[in-house]
Amino acid sequence: MSLCESIDTLATAYLDDELAPEERHELDTHLTECTSCRAEIDGARADQSLIQSSLVAPRATDTMRMRLARSLDNADRETARAERKRMSAWLLPGSAIAAAAAAILVFVGVGVQSHHEHASIAKVAVKQIRGAQPFEVATPNGGAQVLAATFSPRVDDPSSRELERRRVSVNGHDGALFGYEITHNGRRAVLKLLVVTDLHDGEMIDGDETQANGRWVHVGQDQGQPFVTYVDAKRNGFMFTSDSLSADELIDLVGKTSLVGPQ
Amino acid sequence: MQAAKQKRSEFERQALVHLDSLYGAAYRLTRNARDAEDLVQDSLLRAYRFWDSFQQDSNCKAWLLRIVTNTFINEYQRKKRSREILDAASAEQDATDGVLVQESANQSPAQRLLAHSVSDDVQRALEQLPDDFRTAVILCDMQGLSYKEIAEIMQCPVGTVMSRLFRGRKLLAQALREFAVAEGYVKADVAKPDAAKPDMRDTLDLEKYRAQKSRTGGNRE
Numbered sequence: 155m156s157l158c159e160s161i162d163t164l165a166t167a168y169l170d171d172e173l174a175p176e177e178r179h180e181l182d183t184h185l186t187e188c189t190s191c192r193a194e195i196d197g198a199r200a201d202q203s204l205i206q207s208s209l210v211a212p213r214a215t216d217t218m219r220m221r222l223a224r225s226l227d228n229a230d231r232e233t234a235r236a237e238r239k240r241m242s243a244w245l246l247p248g249s250a251i252a253a254a255a256a257a258i259l260v261f262v263g264v265g266v267q268s269h270h271e272h273a274s275i276a277k278v279a280v281k282q283i284r285g286a287q288p289f290e291v292a293t294p295n296g297g298a299q300v301l302a303a304t305f306s307p308r309v310d311d312p313s314s315r316e317l318e319r320r321r322v323s324v325n326g327h328d329g330a331l332f333g334y335e336i337t338h339n340g341r342r343a344v345l346k347l348l349v350v351t352d353l354h355d356g357e358m359i360d361g362d363e364t365q366a367n368g369r370w371v372h373v374g375q376d377q378g379q380p381f382v383t384y385v386d387a388k389r390n391g392f393m394f395t396s397d398s399l400s401a402d403e404l405i406d407l408v409g410k411t412s413l414v415g416p417q
Numbered sequence: 418m419q420a421a422k423q424k425r426s427e428f429e430r431q432a433l434v435h436l437d438s439l440y441g442a443a444y445r446l447t448r449n450a451r452d453a454e455d456l457v458q459d460s461l462l463r464a465y466r467f468w469d470s471f472q473q474d475s476n477c478k479a480w481l482l483r484i485v486t487n488t489f490i491n492e493y494q495r496k497k498r499s500r501e502i503l504d505a506a507s508a509e510q511d512a513t514d515g516v517l518v519q520e521s522a523n524q525s526p527a528q529r530l531l532a533h534s535v536s537d538d539v540q541r542a543l544e545q546l547p548d549d550f551r552t553a554v555i556l557c558d559m560q561g562l563s564y565k566e567i568a569e570i571m572q573c574p575v576g577t578v579m580s581r582l583f584r585g586r587k588l589l590a591q592a593l594r595e596f597a598v599a600e601g602y603v604k605a606d607v608a609k610p611d612a613a614k615p616d617m618r619d620t621l622d623l624e625k626y627r628a629q630k631s632r633t634g635g636n637r638e
Binding site: 160162163164166167170172198200201202204205206208209210211212213214218219221222225226229230233234352354355 | 421425428433436437439440441442444445450451454457458461462465466538539542554555557558559563564579582583586587589590593594621622623626
């Protein structure tokens with residue numbers, strides 16, 4: 155069979171350096187005498203170099219590296235925690251083993267271990283809201299997306315009103331902070347609601363997991379001020395906090411609110 | 418604890434050095450920055466979980482690219498579809514029961530702008546390729562993997578890899594040239610005339626060529 159018949163195969167392997175030395179040599183010799191095969195190779199080479207120069211992609215960003223490092227930290231903690239639970243399960247009576255196994259499942263991703271290298275978004279935000287920590291400088295258009303989503307603050311209490319809405323930045327995450335004056339259990343209170351987008355594993359989660367009207371939320375506190383966080387399937391995070399409401403009252407409110415993040 | 422620390426540092430040294438490559442491949446596979454970031458994040462976490470099963474003497478980059486490719490093919494596409502369904506469902510829900518109601522379930526202006534600037538000519542050209550062709554071209558021309566490595570990742574014979582590369586390159590080069598013409602970067606008569614009809618001949622197969630040659634080639638030498 156002639157080389158010309160198989161030139162598609164040979165040209166592809168030739169350019170990808172997959173030919174054996176003797177095959178390569180044979181084709182090189184053939185190319186000196188066959189113009190049509192030479193044209194095939196030249197065409198394929200032009201296509202390949204056009205493609206190779208076009209496919210150059212952007213490099214991974216520093217933000218991405220940081221997020222990845224945080225996820226790996228979380229994975230390490232989960233492994234360590236599962237290991238500890240597994241060990242302690244051996245020491246428990248039979249009936250408790252199932253409960254311990256369930257606890258491992260429930261607590262995956264929850265910061266049980268106190269971990270101070272980077273405080274959760276929730277904790278940092280509460281410090282910022284209380285004035286214990288300065289607000290970070292938001293990126294020029296950051297958070298605009300969240301604000302542009304236009305939340306209508308119709309809390310199911312007719313006397314509630316919106317006090318403020320502004321762009322904020324927490325742990326480098328752009329978001330929006332909403333303030334409402336509400337009446338809850340007969341008391342006036344100021345409720346702050348933080349919305350951030352593009353969360354990665356465990357960035358917002360802080361405190362103990364519990365259920366609020368069918369929704370899994372986390373309840374934590376910073377210097378006595380409670381906060382309740384919820385992360386939806388689209389990685390939007392919501393945090394409720396108030397200096398005049400208890401954790402239970404906040405959970406109650408979160409359970410009653412339809413939380414819709416920016417798309 | 419010591420073992421865990423060692424695992425982490427090994428992973429950082431051997432796997433994370435390929436982050437740029439993996440992101441590049443993911444960016445061209447998913448065709449947008451946000452999905453690419455999620456894909457790389459998911460894939461590397463998976464790789465970390467299965468780090469113990471990585472054969473230390475094999476090609477780490479190829480192993481990681483296999484995970485990225487599998488995650489993309491098996492899960493990412495499916496997840497993306499179900500996310501679209503969820504989005505539609507929750508938009509409907511919001512319209513009926515919202516306490517905090519969003520005005521529009523559509524993209525915000527900022528997102529629309531972003532989506533636009535990201536979809537450059539190359540991404541549009543890639544979009545026209547079937548997934549299998551695109552994957553083969555990315556693994557070969559972008560990542561420099563061998564036919565054998567690509568065949569292992571894509572779980573197909575080397576001949577199939579070659580056919581996908583051959584057809585994928587023709588289609589992709591044709592699309593790139595068409596966009597270049599449309600945007601006025603290249604004059605129409607400079608575009609390769611024969612690129613208009615991508616060749617759809619039989620499977621390319623180096624092994625078959627070699628087998629045939631060894632049967633008939635003896636008398637020519």
